[in-house]
Amino acid sequence: MKVSIVIPAKNESAAIGKTIEQIQQLQLAHEIIVVNDGSTDQTQQVAESAGAKVLTHPYSKGNGAAIKTGARTAAGDIIIFMDADGQHDPQDIPHLLKKIEQGYDLVVGARQKGSQASIGRGIANSLYNNLATYMTEHPVEDLTSGFRAVRAEKFREFLYLLPNGFSYPTTSTMAFFRAGYSVTYVPIHAAKRIGKSHIQPLKDGVRFFLIIFKIATLFSPLKMFLPIAVFLFMMATGWYGYTLWDAGRFTNMSALLYTGSIMIFLMGLISEQVTTLMYKDRN
Known part of the structure; x- marks a missing residue:
């Protein structure tokens, strides 16, 4: 099976080159697609120099929009989604693919204790996971992780449901559960990101409550x-x-x-x- 790596990136010139280099060393990917979401720095140039295929949005449309652009373009049977900021270790990619080979349709890299960027985000993710577990009646270890492997054909079934913002992992996970597809988790450790975070506490605090309701309405x-x-x-x-x-x-x-x-x-x-x-x- 062909494997496509899709990396949404906005102003990630400090980390994107190293991330691509580490992926290439694995020699697993048929293609590496970087979706440049309206960056104002050298993200596009650095990614192209590192050997990735770069798709550029003329302006910032959001993380979810970048994911959809990458998914539509990817030629692989399997798509790996990961962040460009250095939080996700490419060495975990073989572990995700191993689960796909075992018959799973969606494999999520579940961040272990100590991986959260802050106490607040850790508490929020815990609430997300508990609510999703209640809704699906299946253990949900990490609902919001952006490091995941999916079967491309099945993921594209739900592109019309995905938001353009940051909650695409929540939406896609619940959609796979709702459709009866097989979902599993692989433990990972998320490192500290390189560069400045795009998370805004006040704005994303409101987003937190919206996601809570969205989890419910997406599933049952x-x-x-x-x-x-x-x-x-x-x-x-x-x-x-x-x-x-x-x-x-x-x-x-x-x-x-x-x-x-x-x-x-x-x-x-x-x-x-x-x-x-x-x-x-x-x-």
């Missing part, structure tokens, strides 16, 4: 909405029991809680049907 919305509906229904029943005993009447608060419970359940039911249509076989 009803599984997220139903517990909330049941909780409101129990509150309504408890309040009704109290007011019936205390004042002998049915109050507006009980009616509001019952109505809210029914509305949330129906929203979940409708969202479940919409999600099913999203994953309908487009072929």
